[in-house]
Amino acid sequence: MEKQKKIKPPKELPSGFEDRKEKELLIRDFIILKIKEVMVKYGFQYLETPSFEYTESIGKFLPDKERPGEGVFSFKDENKWLSLRYDLTAPLARYVAKNFNEIPKPFKRYQLGTVWRNEKPGPGRFREFLQFDADYVGTKNLQADAELCVMISEILENCGLAKDDYIVKISSRKITDTLFEKLKIQSEEKISIILRALDKIDRLGWTEVKKLLGEGRKDKSGDYTKGANLKDDQIKIIENSLNVNLPESEDLKQIIKIFKDYKFDNYKFDPSVIRGLEYYTGPIFEVNLNFNVKNLKGQVIQFGSIGGGGRYDNLVSNFGNLDYPATGISVGIDRLVFALMQKKEFDLKVISPVMISVFDQNNMKKYIEILMKLRSENISSEIYPGEGKIKKQMEYANRINSPCVIFVGEEEIKNSEVKIKDLSTGKEINIKNENMVNEIKKII
Template sequence: MSKPDKLKARQPRGFVDRGPADVAATERMLGVIRESFSRYGFDPVETPFVEFSDALGKFLPDQDRPNEGVFSFQDDDEQWLSLRYDLTAPLARYVAENYDALPKPYRSYRAGYVFRNEKPGPGRFRQFMQFDADIVGAGSVAADAEICMLAADTMEALGIKRGDYVVKVNNRKVLDGVMDAAGIDAVQRLGVLRAIDKADKFSLDEVGKLLGEGRKDESGDFTKGAGLSAAQTDKILRYLDIGKNLADLGKAYGHNLAKSAELSSAALQELRQLVVGADAGGEGIDELEQINALISGAGYLGRIIIDPSVVRGLEYYTGPVYEVELTFPVTNDDGQVVRFGSVAGGGRYDGLVGRFRPEPVPATGFSIGVSRLYSALKAVKSPIVDAKAELPLVVVTAMDNKSPEHMPGYQAFVSQLRQARDEAGKPLLRADLYLGSSGFNAQMKYADKRGAVCAVIQGSSERDAGTVIIKDLILGAELAAAGREVKDSAEHKERQAQAQITRPANQLVEGVKEVLARYK
């Protein structure tokens, strides 16, 4: 092809490539999550990326694109299909389709990519990974409490210390009850939810502007408000103020079960006054009291708190909702110190499976945002995402790669290394045989670029002597950086001898182990 006709390598907006370090670290993270979910008795299940569009339903929050935020297309039968936008809607279809064969309550977990046809931006992608756990068929809020406990235990299993995270719980029925009691109509409610969602970022005065006519930010941009009256705004702000007090009590008295229970009960009673005349609101507070008692009895107070500012965006939630928030400070791209924020969330969705069944099917669950959580684990320097957790790499060079008769010998070396085991019988290393056509210097650069710990070298003279050279690339790099001023010292010469050791070919594995032991 002529140069103008060649394809341009380019990545679609909103999608990202991931390198080997990120992939390996993510796999380790997923392994810890799987183990945590499995200990709670959850079994894995996998659903396809593509579902019938009507099976997924239209439950996403408001979108800035006309096609409701999903990628859709028609098959040859003119049926509309869509890429899944989360893992919950496909689970609802799976449970309904296999309802009679599944044990109920049905505990399952699944991980995979989901897709949103949204406008991409910083930290906002069109493809991202989620990891979900759900209990289907349990109507008791004990299932919601158990999901919250699972979320807390999973954070700690991943290396996030107690106190660096909190699981916040609310109930959609409570907020619906407050809005019913305040006479807020259906058109205004979406604006109210948007305003409440900003309560962890703005003061109550600023949230009040979003509930009323609107708010102008520092840049002069104006955000239209929900249009509530002054009395309606005061009721929502009172709801948020009580919620803040509840959350603060949960954090402050998590170690004191009696004190926490007493103060939380008083705050919930105060919240109950806001929903007088709204039956749903009273039910929601009853459920929050039950959850509070359950987490208190299990010793999770302080790790799990009641916080009525939690709303969640998806429209299929019908009861308790929860978020996992990381509370430790991080520095953003602008150099500002901020809190990391939410990395997981979920809630009860009692109507989702029932769309396919003649009987109601209660369900609850939560979803971890894998990419966001991965960034958080890097921020706290969790060993799970440490590149050093990977098995060390050894590169076998092919000094005589122009002579095919010598390649079987190099292949024998790399096969021996791949069979190497530690005392526990686990693989000791990764081994790579250089398969290119370049010379020795290029091969060593290749080993450096791959991050190899050492390189195995055998040229014609070593082959004749029945030996191999094992070059310590880490030590070699340190010596090169040391400079000329130390090259004649006895210590430097001793380290040079250590950086390149010669061993009999039949002791290759032992020689490599000797080098690897320096960096254990």
């Protein structure tokens, strides 16, 4: 007899994709609720765009134009390339360009949606995640930029973070522009190496970043990264520029002034905030957490920022429309959930059903009668959904955290009563049918 080889489909998930369980989802729902509250309060419109866009519509603005499609999930439909969106900003630009005549100007909208990135996942970073994005389109007024920072702070605090749990860091493309003038560096390539190095100060510290600005750096696994090969005096200039506490650029001065009017002070000027290289044109911001985040194994991991944004004044004009300024902010919701779960105790009310035990399939009519009575009172309830002995039914009830089990056997039917067992105390009582609901309400 020839044994047929069983080809088992993998039960593992593709790298970077995750199942999300109830606890996480409930916290996520809570955060989303808080976001929506704040967005309504701040007067933003709610928008949804599709998951797929034409690759060109969102890919055209990839920072690395040499490799379009890199980093996104794409497939060819008929003769057109489609891609899953990798953020919510590019689709917004497309939306604005498409609906230019219909939208109010300026246009404020927020969006919550899943985005996908085809890149190596890391701790707390997935290839599919939920993003929140709020933007002002069509205004150069820096009050918009300032308000985004105030707004994100309000969202975080409404979610339960304390003031010293997070900080909004601000900087501006103008800061680095003048820095490179001072350094007399024009080479795009060199500039981007330097910017990327500066971006890492948070994680690596100045000593390591200094190596990246100079010859290069070896990381702790032995891997080597080439540096920018700057001269010592140039590095000194950069170091000095980082130690400035108050920004010299006009835009940031103005934003800070507006912060004062909002009585918002949980920000910090940090010239090492870089964000996207070819993307932002003015003020940029980043939201960082001030506490350690651990992975499932309890190791402290490099968590990075949970969100950020800035001004991108030429995104919409790429679609052939007129120059149209914009500023926005994005937050990785799942990352926020992950961090928040460790910082805050959520008293989640996970409701588990009252279980009606099945003694005899022939009495199903009776069980359903009880079930409908409970459900009509809005009590989460179910008839034991499997088959098997009472012991098994009890094990199930225990497993799903059922508050109590209802037994209706022959005796109970005879006396027109039910037996209710409180699973937290183990106590059982027999009670007349008409008092059942009240008794159960006492237990749950």
